Amino acid sequence: MSEGFPNDRPGVMIVLAVDTCLFACSAAVVEDGVTRASRIEPMSRGHQERLAPLVAEVMAQAGIAFDSLDRVGVTVGPGSFTGLRVGLAFAKGLSAALDIPAVGVGSLEALARPHQGRVIAALDAKRGQVYLQGFADGVAVSAPDVLALETAAARVAELAPDVLVGTGAALLAEVRPSAKVIGIDHTDPAAVAAVAAARPPSPPRPLYLRAPDAKLPGGRDPS
Numbered sequence: 001m002s003e004g005f006p007n008d009r010p011g012v013m014i015v016l017a018v019d020t021c022l023f024a025c026s027a028a029v030v031e032d033g034v035t036r037a038s039r040i041e042p043m044s045r046g047h048q049e050r051l052a053p054l055v056a057e058v059m060a061q062a063g064i065a066f067d068s069l070d071r072v073g074v075t076v077g078p079g080s081f082t083g084l085r086v087g088l089a090f091a092k093g094l095s096a097a098l099d100i101p102a103v104g105v106g107s108l109e110a111l112a113r114p115h116q117g118r119v120i121a122a123l124d125a126k127r128g129q130v131y132l133q134g135f136a137d138g139v140a141v142s143a144p145d146v147l148a149l150e151t152a153a154a155r156v157a158e159l160a161p162d163v164l165v166g167t168g169a170a171l172l173a174e175v176r177p178s179a180k181v182i183g184i185d186h187t188d189p190a191a192v193a194a195v196a197a198a199r200p201p202s203p204p205r206p207l208y209l210r211a212p213d214a215k216l217p218g219g220r221d222p223s
Contacts, residue, residue, distance in 0.1 A: 014070050016094075017193035018055060020047040020087035021079030021107045022123070022167075024186035027055045029062035030193035036062035038190055047086045055090075069100055073196025075187060076104040077207035078123060078131040078144065084206055091204060103196040104204025108133040108144050111166050111184070113191035120161040120179075122152065122168030130168035131209055134159045146209040 012032055019026045025047045028038035037058045041050065059066060074091035077084045088104075095102035108121040112135045123131040130152045134142040147155065149171060156164070156175040164172055165182040173181045 012070075013197050014064060014068055015073055015193040015197050016055065016059070016069050016071075017073035017105075017189045017196055018051065018087050018091060019075040019107070019110065019187050019189050019192055020051060020083040020090075021075040021077055022083070022186045025050045025054055026186060026189040027051075027058045028189035028193050029058055029064055030190055030197070031062075031064070033194065033197075035190045035193075036064060038188075040186060040189065042186065045082075047083050051086060051090055066094075066098060069098060071095075071101045071103055071196060071201065072098075073103050073105050073192045074204055075107045075110055075192055076204050077107060078125070078146070078209045079107050081208075088204060088206060101201030102204050103199050103201055104207075105192045105195045105199070106133070106144055106207055107187055108166070109135070109140065109195055110187035110192045112163075113138065113195060114188060115163045115165060115182075117162035118159060119163045119165060120156055120159060120169075120172070122164060122166045122172055124167040124171060125210065129210070130171060132168065134161065144207065144209060 014031045017028050023044050024040050024042050026040040029036045039058050072091045072094050074087045091102045111121040112119040119135045121133050125131050128149055129146050131146050132152050133144040153175045156172045161179050164179045167185050169181045169183050
């Protein structure tokens with residue numbers, strides 16, 4: 001699989017990024033850090049039906065052919081079990097068809113990417129839990145984790161963030177009153193592209209921090 005620049009301009013990196021993990025279906029085309037086209041459509045279901053047409057529209061808007069892409073970035077979770085599988089399947093299929101790398105990006109990392117300073121990305125995991133990860137100037141200072149609210153509050157107090165971002169931000173805001181709270185429920189696909197462009201290619205895998213609620217016959221977890 002090519003890890004270089006298959007487009008006709010050596011040294012130029014063109015990334016298609018997709019996200020279906022959270023409450024939107026989104027895609028962006030980013031060329032050397034410049035967003036050529038981006039679309040974010042809020043939704044809690046229906047990602048599978050919408051993703052391919054959305055990507056086609058974004059590629060057309062960007063004026064870039066699929067065979068000019070250098071890699072595909074895709075969010076791998078935490079988030080909706082069904083949603084993240086939609087994005088992963090699409091990215092892997094496109095990667096194989098175009099013979100370009102697919103790169104996995106954590107949804108918490110993508111949420112934190114646009115913000116500077118000390119940032120905690122937190123997603124409401126329900127059942128009294130949050131998915132949480134801390135960053136300092138874009139560098140992870142903790143691993144992604146699923147924590148009880150009390151434990152998450154202690155983590156916030158320890159890391160003393162300047163920014164709390166994500167659907168779980170409001171749940172932790174009182175611990176750090178000085179922090180800016182951004183209760184966004186989706187990532188910016190351009191941020192996904194930025195992380196994917198900078199990361200060494202490796203096969204994307206889903207990031208499951210908690211066992212799925214759904215069970216197959218016999219009590220087995222879906223895989």
